[in-house]
Amino acid sequence: MNNFSYLQTAQAKDATAAVTGTKGAAFIAGGTTLLDLMKLNVENHSQLVDINLVPFKGIEQTADGLRIGALERMSDVGEHPLVVQNYPAVSQSLLQAASPQLRNMASIGGNLLQRTRCGYFRDVAFPCNKRNPGSGCPAQDGENRNLAILGGSKACIATHPGDLSVALAALDAVLLLENAKGKQRRVPLVDFHVVPGTTPQRETVLEPGELIVSVTIPAAAHARKSMYLKVRDRASYAFALASAAVGLDVQGGQIRSARVALGGVGTKPWRSVAAEKILTGAPATEATFRAAAAAAVRDAQPREQNRFKVELAQNTLVRALLELSAA
Amino acid sequence: MENEPAFFETSPTPGVVGQPLNRVDGRDKVMGKAKYSAEYPLPGLVYGVLKTSDIAKGRIQSIDTSLALKEPGVVQILTHLNLPKLAKTPNDPEGKKAIGAPMGFLPMTSDVIHYAGQPVALIVADTFERATQAAALVRVSYAAEAPIAAYTDKRAELFNPEKIQDGKADGYTRRGDARAALASAPIKMTAVYTHAINHHNPMEPGSTTAIWEAPDRVTVYESTQGVTRTQKSLSAYLGLPQDQVRVITKFLGGGFGCKGSCWPHTVLTVQAAKAVGRPVKLVLSRKQQFTSMGHREDQTQTLTLGASKEGKLLALIHEKTSTTSPWDNYAEANSKIINLLYDCPTFESHYQLGRANVMTSTFTRAPGEAPGSFAIECSMDDLAYQLGIDPLEIRLRNYAEKDPSTGQPWSSKSLRQCYARGAELFGWSKRNPKAGATRNGRLLVGYGMATASYPVHNSQGTARVRLYADGHAVVQAGATDLGTGTYTVMTQVAADSLGLAPDKIRFELGDTKLPTAPNSGGSVAAGTVSSSVYMAAQDVWERLTKMAIKDPKSPLFQAKAEDVAVEKGRLQLKKNASKGEDFMALMKRAGLDDVEGTGQGKYGAGYETGRPSNPAGPQNNTESEAKHSMHSFGAHFCEVQVDPDLGTVRVTRWVSVHGAGRILNAKTARSQIIGGSIFGIGAALMEATARDPHYARYTNADLGDYHIPVNADIPDMTVEFIDEHDPYINAMGVKGIGEISMVGVSAAVANAVFHATGKRVRDLPITPDKILGTKAV
Incomplete structure (x- = not known):
């Protein structure tokens, strides 16, 4: 880890100004990803601007839905009664992520910016287009068992590692962002992360110096009846091989509205509108769920070691829909 | 036994041995007072950090240290160009043997790169953080060549070694004519088993703190499973007499084989301390741990069996192909357990190696026995299903009444009792004989079992007992406590041997200044050290008995030594217990503050033959001269629940029953078996280090991505021991339980x-992925 200077401020505008005006500066909240990557020399920042005192807090019901401050901690949000009752998929995605120690540290905003666990990205001795654009992607024909089957490119197939982001993608969450000039804008979560294409170093639409202020999740029947299912190599403390965030509003056996997103298989949280189209208006049966799952992975481009994810992602989605519709 | 009195014959009063005594070091550990090897704040201490190779094959063209040397606090940067010269290196066979090095190559002795993660520089600075940052600033330019990552690479040259496992085992074994027996066997089966690379991953990484006390005298605080072996290695490296190298390891945060040898970072740190003239501490990072202290090699086993229609084994042919380093012929000896687990008249085994750009693999958690048992125990299961015989029954039909590999009778074997008790505790009889037929909702439920076995290696050691007239004792042996309970069990043995309460005993270990003990490895520590302690106590009693019978004031004056017995610290006549006195009265009268005794404990074949063994190595040819074959045995029973759609496997019930001689502490023994079985579940379900096929470099070298089981993966585990009394093993009748708990575990899980x-x-x-993708066979 390189030497860096450290600044703490309680004002968002001071923080964004400090990061915008200083080359190599970065925000730090919980630090659970940033410090890890700095120790690996994957990220080298000359200045860290601590935003933990910035008042991006609160978990409250608003006219637009549930508003969660970006500096709330994963554990607090995951256990909050409003989240547990009205957005079970969000609560489950948070509580199945990481470990209790990490969840107590990590912020919601930071969690959405968590970087990939791709082993090539995390080791500076390897080429990696995300870390070092143009250097190559050994994952394409290397150790790609846990890399993405959806949204990849010849430049990068790194899996987006998040759980919360998958639940938020399914439930139409909107992020509020604020830049150094104090200007705010709203970005739907599904548009926040971007696929790698030829520029895998760019992972979100966040501009330099811009901060996530809050996340708002609209209230909906399919949000109240939602769940997050995560499949992994061990029972806890592991990233998803495949996960599914689903929400259903079923009336008299017919699906009135449905929300579907997949995790662990995409280069970004993978909302599947195609699956939702098949589900909406259809009977809530396993056959419908199977058809939706097939649609969700139709564009999959598996590599040698991650071929199983095509089947696993579908089975995970079908299982989540079955459990949710039976609940 | 004639050469040593046996503990269970001379100690008729039940004592604390065997009782579930709490760890004597437990309080210090939870209070943070137990000092591990990287926790000695020596005056003037500076910090060493390794810079390791980005490439896996090639040469160093240049190393630019100019930027790094400008960093504040940097003291010196060592490379192959300025490393102080060593008396010997393992780079030649003679040097390797003298050092006892686990690897025939010492990094930083030339510009050649043989594996990714090989040390290329050692940066010394006044703080760990500054040394770490300076390491990142050292610029190394390489002339890289395309490496070979594994034996599976088409370019890897495969060969049949004459010897494997550092010369300790044969590359080819033949007993009877297995090919002919197979040809005429009614049932023939061949199966191919592969095993991922596994890393030991002790919680405490490798660490060395070296301080040169004089130009020719060094003290090393080392994270090692054996201070004596490290001392020998370093004295050969440095060309110093052994007594001028002191090695200290008071506490160890696990080792599991990777701390069983002296690896390069240790001697490099010692040389760094020499170069800078100050004590140097070096702790491996977790990532460096994956390329610094060995691993279990990637391997394929092909096992062919021939059997009768009744399920009786007629032939076993075992072939193993695995990856080794550019210099050494290392492979775990998988075939040993396959050769002796069942009564089979013929056996053949071959080893094949492929050289690749990796460091040398090493003993890893039940080396050989763990992967070997996976092959034989899955194949036995196959045979049972094919013939429609219960898997437990097929094992009983092939029960080996003596060691098939040598013809020797067993010193003791309680495997039948292990099977019976395990099956009862587990409810094996409730098993539906048909596979794929038991459900719990969406989940498929399976029962599996497997046999465990581990040898009692030949070993010996020494201990010293100093008994004080005020009724306490200090007991010493240069042993290691890996965290499994050596401090505690030796306190118990000393307490019973001296007739004192455990809180009157202080047991000291982990220092080459203490009497020599073997490595804690190969399950030898408990057996060897306990009998050493016991023998040292006997020496004390002999001395006191001699004093008493010469002392006119003693009730035992002029008694014959052989008529005197010791019971709870009291010397008394065997035939008239009322005539005697306690040792405190005797010593006070003589004006003695203390009496010292030493003892040599032998373990395994050395005990039975009365011939000394080589304390540096667990095995030598004394084993073939013994009358008995000495092994622990056990049985594992496992229930899994498999989600066929999601591919997840969860172990939901576990029963292990072992017959391992005398159990010294019911609590620490149970914990050790649980821990070893969890290792096995890890190897069975999740542990795998991924090595990139083109770069020969690991892609998951951290504990976030190299998965070991977490609590949620492990159910409540039932562990029992069969009461086993083995008079041939050592004075204590202790077989050791370090490894056996893992043997057979992966097979029990796979069978379930x-x-x-x-x-x-x-x-x-x-x-x-394998549950989803595997086709039924």
């Missing part, structure tokens, strides 16, 4: 997965 699903996964670990 087969029973649940009807799918046979022979490729460890059994991750969800």
